[in-house]
Amino acid sequence: MPVNILAIETSCDETSASVLTGSTVLSNIISSQHFHTDYGGIVPELASREHIKCIDRIAEDAIKLSGLLRNELNLVCATQGPGLIGSLLTGFNFGKAFAIGQGIHFLGINHIEAHLYSCFIGQDEIEFPFIGLIVSGGHTILYLAEDYFTYKLLGETQDDAGGESFDKAAKMLGLGYPGGPEIDKLSLKGNEKFHNFPISNFKENIYDFSFSGIKTSLLYFLRKNYPDMKNIPVPDICASYQKAVTDALIEKTLLAAKNYNIRKIAVSGGVSANSRLRKEFLIETDFDVSFPKKEYSTDNAAMIGYLAYLKHTYGKINYSGFFSETSYSRLSKL
Ligand code: KG4
Ligand code: ZN
Numbered sequence: 117m118p119v120n121i122l123a124i125e126t127s128c129d130e131t132s133a134s135v136l137t138g139s140t141v142l143s144n145i146i147s148s149q150h151f152h153t154d155y156g157g158i159v160p161e162l163a164s165r166e167h168i169k170c171i172d173r174i175a176e177d178a179i180k181l182s183g184l185l186r187n188e189l190n191l192v193c194a195t196q197g198p199g200l201i202g203s204l205l206t207g208f209n210f211g212k213a214f215a216i217g218q219g220i221h222f223l224g225i226n227h228i229e230a231h232l233y234s235c236f237i238g239q240d241e242i243e244f245p246f247i248g249l250i251v252s253g254g255h256t257i258l259y260l261a262e263d264y265f266t267y268k269l270l271g272e273t274q275d276d277a278g279g280e281s282f283d284k285a286a287k288m289l290g291l292g293y294p295g296g297p298e299i300d301k302l303s304l305k306g307n308e309k310f311h312n313f314p315i316s317n318f319k320e321n322i323y324d325f326s327f328s329g330i331k332t333s334l335l336y337f338l339r340k341n342y343p344d345m346k347n348i349p350v351p352d353i354c355a356s357y358q359k360a361v362t363d364a365l366i367e368k369t370l371l372a373a374k375n376y377n378i379r380k381i382a383v384s385g386g387v388s389a390n391s392r393l394r395k396e397f398l399i400e401t402d403f404d405v406s407f408p409k410k411e412y413s414t415d416n417a418a419m420i421g422y423l424a425y426l427k428h429t430y431g432k433i434n435y436s437g438f439f440s441e442t443s444y445s446r447l448s449k450l
Contacts, residue, residue: 123421126207127199164202196224271323306351
C-alpha cells in the first residue's frame with residue numbers, strides 16, 4: 117500500500133496543506149497572507165493568528181481535493197523548523213492533533229531540507245552527489261548533498277538572506293512585500309548595467325555569503341542621487357541590484373561545483389523563482405542545474421510531504437544527522 121501523506125506548512129506567512137500518495141502530489145493548497153504588505157514585512161503575531169484561523173479549512177480542502185478519504189491517510193507531517201515560532205506551533209500542533217485523532221504516524225520536518233528536495237517533485241530525481249543552493253527569505257545556504265540525508269555544509273550567509281536583501285531593497289524603493297517578485301518583474305524593463313552594486317566576499321570561507329552591504333549601498337546610492345526620492349529610475353536600479361545578488365549566488369555555487377568536481381546543481385527556496393537566476397544558471401552548459409517547478413519554489417506543503425515520503429521510503433524516520441528534526445513514531449501504524 118502506498119504511503120498517503122497529509123503535509124502541513126506554516127513556518128512563515130503561507131498556510132499550506134498538501135496530500136501526496138507516495139511521491140505524487142494529489143493536492144497542494146497555499147494561502148498567502150497578503151496583508152503583511154501594509155506593514156512592509158511580516159508581523160509574526162499577525163501571521164500566527166491568521167494560521168490559526170484557516171489551517172483546519174485548508175487541510176480539509178486539501179484532503180477533499182486529493183480524492184482520498186481521511187481514513188486512507190497513514191502519515192501526517194508538518195514543518196518543525198526553522199521559522200517563526202508562533203506560526204510553526206500552529207501547523208505543528210494541528211498536524212500532531214490530526215495524527216492522534218486518526219491514530220496515525222506524525223513526522224516533524226525540517227523546512228530547509230524540504231526546500232532542498234523540492235527540485236525532485238514532479239521531475240526526475242537528481243543523482244547524488246549534487247551541490248544544493250537554498251535561497252529564501254530567511255536563509256542562504258550551500259550544501260554538498262552526498263546522499264539522502266547526508267550533507268556537508270559548505271557556506272551560508274553571515275548576515276541577510278538573499279530573499280531578505282530583495283525584500284529590503286523593495287521597501288526602500290517603495291515597492292510591495294514580498295520584494296523579490298516585484299524586483300524580478302521590474303528588472304525585465306531595466307538596464308542591469310545602470311549601476312554596479314558591490315557584493316562582499318569572505319577570506320575565511322569562500323562559500324559564505326553576505327547581502328547586508330549591498331542593501332546599505334543601495335540606501336547611500338538613493339540618498340546621494342535622489343535625495344528627494346523623485347524621478348528614481350526604479351527598473352534600472354532593480355535590474356542592477358538583481359544582477360549583483362544573483363551573480364553572487366551563481367558565482368559561489370559554480371565555484372563549489374568546480375572545486376568538488378560535481379556537475380549536478382539543485383537551486384531551491386523562494387529566490388529560485390527569480391527569472392534572471394534561472395536564465396543565467398542555465399547558460400552554464402558545463403553543469404546540470406535543476407530548479408523546482410515554480411509552484412514548489414516558494415513555501416508550500418507539498419515539499420514537506422515529499423521529504424516525509426523520502427524519509428519513509430529510505431527508512432530514515434529516526435534520522436539524526438545534520439538536520440535535527442524530531443520524528444514522532446509512537447502512534448505509528450506504518
Ligand atoms: O522560501 P520562501 O517562500 O520563504 C522562506 O522560507 O523564507 O522565500 C521567500 C523569499 C522572499 O524573500 C521573496 O522576496 C523571495 O523569496 N522571492 C523572490 C522571487 N519570488 C520570491 N526573490 C526573487 N525573485 C523572485 N521571483
Ligand atoms: Zn521557505
